[in-house]
Amino acid sequence: MFLGIDIGTSGVKAVVIDGQGVLRAQASAPLAVSRPHDLWSEQEPDNWWSATQAAVMGLPADLRRAVAGIGLAGQMHGATLLGADDRPLRPAILWNDGRSFAECAEIEQAEPQTRAITGNIAMPGFTAPKLAWVRRHEPDLFGQVRTVLLPKDYVRLVMTGDKASDMSDSAGTLWLDTGARDWSEAMLAATGLTRDQMPRLYEGSQATGRLRADVAARWGMDPVPVAAGAGDNAAGAAGVGVVADGDALLSLGTSGVIFVATGDFRPNPARAVHAFCHCLPGLWHQMSVHLSAASCVDWAARNAGLDVPAFFAAAEAAGPAAGGELFLPYLSGERTPHNDPHLRGAFLGLDNETDPGRIAAAVLEGVAFAHADGLAALREAGTVVENLCVIGGGARSAYWGTIIAAALDVRLTYLDGGEVGPALGAAKLAQIAVTGASPADVCTRPPVMREIAPDPLLVERLAPRLAKFRRASAAIRTL
Numbered sequence: 446m447f448l449g450i451d452i453g454t455s456g457v458k459a460v461v462i463d464g465q466g467v468l469r470a471q472a473s474a475p476l477a478v479s480r481p482h483d484l485w486s487e488q489e490p491d492n493w494w495s496a497t498q499a500a501v502m503g504l505p506a507d508l509r510r511a512v513a514g515i516g517l518a519g520q521m522h523g524a525t526l527l528g529a530d531d532r533p534l535r536p537a538i539l540w541n542d543g544r545s546f547a548e549c550a551e552i553e554q555a556e557p558q559t560r561a562i563t564g565n566i567a568m569p570g571f572t573a574p575k576l577a578w579v580r581r582h583e584p585d586l587f588g589q590v591r592t593v594l595l596p597k598d599y600v601r602l603v604m605t606g607d608k609a610s611d612m613s614d615s616a617g618t619l620w621l622d623t624g625a626r627d628w629s630e631a632m633l634a635a636t637g638l639t640r641d642q643m644p645r646l647y648e649g650s651q652a653t654g655r656l657r658a659d660v661a662a663r664w665g666m667d668p669v670p671v672a673a674g675a676g677d678n679a680a681g682a683a684g685v686g687v688v689a690d691g692d693a694l695l696s697l698g699t700s701g702v703i704f705v706a707t708g709d710f711r712p713n714p715a716r717a718v719h720a721f722c723h724c725l726p727g728l729w730h731q732m733s734v735h736l737s738a739a740s741c742v743d744w745a746a747r748n749a750g751l752d753v754p755a756f757f758a759a760a761e762a763a764g765p766a767a768g769g770e771l772f773l774p775y776l777s778g779e780r781t782p783h784n785d786p787h788l789r790g791a792f793l794g795l796d797n798e799t800d801p802g803r804i805a806a807a808v809l810e811g812v813a814f815a816h817a818d819g820l821a822a823l824r825e826a827g828t829v830v831e832n833l834c835v836i837g838g839g840a841r842s843a844y845w846g847t848i849i850a851a852a853l854d855v856r857l858t859y860l861d862g863g864e865v866g867p868a869l870g871a872a873k874l875a876q877i878a879v880t881g882a883s884p885a886d887v888c889t890r891p892p893v894m895r896e897i898a899p900d901p902l903l904v905e906r907l908a909p910r911l912a913k914f915r916r917a918s919a920a921i922r923t924l
Contacts, residue, residue, distance in 0.1 A: 446511040447879070448504075448666075449684075449872030450497055451677060451865075452519035452597045454478060454488075454539065454699045457496040460868040461508045464876070466889065468862045468869065472503030479536065484543040484569075484786060486777070487536035490525050490599045497600050501664055509665045514879035515604075515656065516649075516672040516871035518680035519597025521617040524575040527592040527599075534586050537596060538575045541700070541736050541777045543786025545569045548577035552619070556635040563616075563632065564623045564712030564720035569778075569786045570736070573619035576636045592642055593618075597674060605671050607654035608644040613679035613730075615646060616721035623729070624710040626722055647673035649683070649724030650877040650884060672878035675724030677867040678702050678732060681836045683724055684870030685860050686890035690728075693830045695849070695857065696866065697839025701738030701812065703819050705731045705828050713826035717784040724874060725884050731828060733781035733819025737790070738812050739839045741774045745808045749801045756805050761844045763802030765810065765851075766906050769794035770803050772811030773918055779815070782822040783922070791921055809845050810907065813852035814914040820853050832856045834890075836866035843895065851903035852911060861891040 446469065451458045453476070460471040474496035479487045501509070522540035527533060538544075549567035552574060553559045559567055567574060572593065580587040594602060595618070598610045615621050615628075620636075620643065622629040628640050647653050652670040661668045674680060678696055681687075682704055687694045690708035695701070710729045712720035719732040737744075746756035771793040778786035792807070820830060833855055839845060840863045850857045862869050873887050 446508055446513060447872040447875045448512045448515045449868040449870065449875065450501065450515065450517050451680065451868035451871060452493050452497065452517070452600055453677065454520045457493065457500045458865060458868045459500040459504055460865050460872055461504055461512065462869065462872045466873065466887065468865065470504050470508050471865055471868070472500050474499035474503070478539065486539040486542040488539060490533045490537050493596055493600050494603050506665055512666045512669055514670045514672060514875035516873070516875035517597040517601055517674035518677050518867035518871040519595065519614065521595065521614055521676040522570050522572050523596040524572050525594045525596060525599045526579065526590045527594065528589045529591050531592065531602065534589055540570050542575065543569045543778050545574035545578040546786045548574040548581070552577060552635050556631050559632065560714040562622050562629050563619050564710060564714065565619065566714040566717055566784060567619060568780060568784055570780060571617060571619040573632065573636050576638065580637055590642065592644070593638070594644060598644055601653065601671060604656055604660055605654035606657060609647055609653035609673060610644040611647055611649040611673035611675055611724055612722035613649060613724040614676035617676055623720060623722055648726045649673050649675040649679065649874050652878040670879055672875045674871045674874055678704050679724040679730065680870035680874070681866035682706060682730065682870065683873055683888045684866055685834050685836055685863055686888050687834060688723070688725055688728065688884060688888045691829065693833050695816065695833040695835050696837045697738050697835065698837040699738065699740045701735040701816055703733045703816060703823060703830070703833065705823060705830060707731060711826065716822040716825055717781045718822050718826055731823060731826065733823050735781065735815045735819060736777040736779055737774050739837065741776060741808055741812050744776060745804065749804060751801065757842050757844060759802040760805035760809050763806045765806060765848055765903060766910055767806045768798060768803040769796060770799055770807035771910065771914060771917060772807040773921060774808070774811040774815050781819045785922060788922060793917055809848050810852070810910065811914065813849045814911050816849060817852045817911055818915070830855060832858060834858050834860055834863065836863040838864060840864050843897065846897040847900065847903065850897045850899045851907050854899045854904055856899065857897040859894045859896070861894055863891070
């Protein structure tokens with residue numbers, strides 16, 4: 446048995462798979478986000494550990510006893526700052542925090558080769574600008590920083606005592622020479638840091654250490670190896686077999702991502718496309734990233750007084766393009782293609798006939814249109830995408846799939862276990878680390894549960910709404 450743990454934004458998920466990759470059990474524990482100021486988004490690192498323990502202990506004891514290895518996945522970019530005692534100095538600054546927009550320009554000015562080295566435009570969501578913000582606004586605290594870890598790697602530290610990370614997650618810091626798969630001294634210097642403050646780097650399928658004896662005893666398992674793992678999207682890709690050049694997926698979690706595996710390093714920073722290392726050796730990937738996806742559904746359902754299933758039901762009853770309502774899903778700003786932390790969401794076209802069903806339909810369409818923008822940016826970079834595997838919590842709604850397939854004009858494939866995505870991939874990386882099996886044999890595509898082809902009539906019906914969405918997104922940025 447192999448255990449995968451995904452330290453997400455809204456919760457921690459733990460899954461156990463057997464040697465054939467079959468999902469045997471899963472459990473989760475919730476997390477909350479703190480937003481003390483405009484543009485801020487933070488979490489307490491110790492809450493990740495508490496939720497991790499709760500999720501793991503929610504798994505059946507007999508399966509925990511049989512675990513031979515553990516893999517970690519997690520939300521990317523979070524700045525976890527540790528002092529000399531390896532304790533957090535402040536709440537972690539998360540991936541959807543936009544406060545460091547000014548520092549992005551300063552980093553690119555300090556190191557003019559930033560985009561060539563990292564393959565990415567500096568964005569507030571990345572880790573390096575967050576440290577530049579801390580250096581400016583919390584200088585005394587910055588002087589105490591001895592180690593910077595990403596969220597899953599802080600959990601690793603507590604689990605194993607090791608300061609380690611993988612290539613895919615580390616590529617999202619803006620400190621990695623992404624093509625060379627190593628820390629960049631120049632990028633670290635641009636934020637006043639050194640290699641000594643960074644964790645050791647591993648490929649995602651390598652073991653970084655072993656579970657501490659006291660943690661193992663508490664969890665009812667042996668001190669098994671812990672694999673480096675991956676950032677959430679790369680782990681999700683490994684889980685569903687998106688590990689060959691040209692394979693692609695759509696992740697519908699708190700944020701939304703279109704992920705394309707590549708056999709070489711193919712940056713396109715001009716259109717805010719991300720180019721990161723994959724979690725397996727010799728692979729990279731491109732991503733379009735949308736900061737609000739399923740989080741828009743949660744937000745709208747809550748404000749409509751509906752639970753999420755009722756929200757989807759209301760949208761389906763109203764039907765696609767039900768009215769004139771248009772939703773811009775920029776609740777936390779946007780990355781691809783706008784790279785604008787100040788961009789905010791909006792409803793347009795409301796009238797006296799607007800009801801919860803039409804609001805719900807507009808929200809689902811708005812998120813789909815944002816992904817269409819992301820796909821367009823990927824295609825401008827020469828990437829060919831004709832089919833997307835769907836993972837994440839949003840994969841549970843087939844109706845939403847019909848909207849997305851039509852908005853993007855691509856076929857969607859839903860795979861068994863896709864809703865647990867990153868945790869599944871983390872478990873498979875643990876299996877490779879422990880057994881030495883080939884990634885091609887372990888990171889295989891799960892059984893197909895259903896496919897959704899774009900409906901030509903719906904493609905035609907949504908096209909003018911997508912054009913209007915793009916005009917509205919451009920217009921609202923001027924506000």
